[in-house]
Amino acid sequence: MSPAGTADEQLIKALFDDHAGPLYGYVLRLTGDTGRAEDVVQETLLRAWRHPDALAGKPIRAWLFTVARNLVFDQHRARRSRPQETGDEALAVMPADDELERAVESWAVAEAIAALRPEHREVLVHVYYQGRSVRETSDALGIPAGTVKSRTYYALRALKLALEERGLAP
């Protein structure tokens, strides 16, 4: 295997690991179709891989979300032929708007929650998403109430750090 190929594969894996999760979640919301969401995520990451210059100096997450969103809406329009290697600039041109900004932020939060240790994520799901009390969570998970409380505390502290890492200071 050539060193270039290895570098390409590493870059693709890094792009996937860093962004595929939130990007897929976002696109799935837009399309409501897992197959199409996979296609759009694939092409978006492909464009990022092929055109690192297009990304230079731009927040990569906002760029990816913009390209993905435009790909989704592009597919709604009549199919038309265009060279695959062009159009990236046009795709990435999108005035910053609140909706996109909120989407990027929301998925960064989802990502921060996803980055928590499983036992921390688990108590958050119960206490926050399902609105359960400490006692209810304790019963549901079969762990002592004190453990639920300490895990919730450490989950929030870890989440604060994870959010700050993503530029989302609470």
Place this chain on the structure above:
Amino acid sequence: MMTCEEVRLSLGAHAFGALEPDEAVLVEAHLAECVACAAEFDELSAVSGLLGRVGHVSESDVAQVVSPPVVVLDRLLKVSAARRRRSRLLLALAASVVLLAGGGAAWGVLSGSGGEDASIAAEQYAASSPAPVVSGDGPASGAAEDSAVLGKESAKPETGPGAEGAEEPSVTAQVPAASSPPQTARDGGDVRVLESASPRESVMKAAPDVVMSGVEGKVTATVRAAARATGADLTVTVSGADLGAVYRLDVVGADGTREKAGTLEVASAADAVFRATTTMPLTTVVRFELQGDGDVVIRIPVKSR
């Protein structure tokens, strides 16, 4: 009375309002008196507050972030590998055949089977003007100059920046470092070509672009062919194909000869457009074939004109 340590560990649950009412009262009493614990609670409340503000992040959203579809990664790596194969193919091609265009003229560089036989065919044409008639024989055993002769009576373009070149062909084709330096064959106004491919009659006539299509299942492929001095430029559009699908483009001649014109990787959710070239004269081409994974073949017949 609760100690600070006890209160601290309860503050996370309290920030979500998940404490039992009796404990919540005790914690609130402590917070009212303890500045340090109150500051800690403010920090944690800000975090839980942010979760509430971006409220539409759901449990399943988090699950998706945790496990994005690995099939996407597999296909990306496949596309990357296909691109690498194609790059190697192009590199190999570049060492023997280089087509360079500039200033409205194009030079075909064809290297012979042996390094000594290499020569340059400087055939000029403006992209939109009538192309000259080209005839060539296979490589002869004699000197390169005798192996093939290019008729250029009608080669003078009517217009275009290449016009002055027809009078005085300036061979300025750049030779990539990867290829062996070809010799320049120029004899007065005559320009010669050494055809290194299999011996065949090659005739090219001025012709407009030819467009033809083929369908196989849900996939449609269209080839637009523009005749060139040594074959044709091809623009291939593939619609309905799976992302990541790889096709090999073959050009099939009337006598059964088959030439691989390129490898196409479908990397676009929209119609995928590719460019390729063939050295086979368009007039001798009976069909194009796109061969995909397995036995998938899209046949694109060329209508007789």
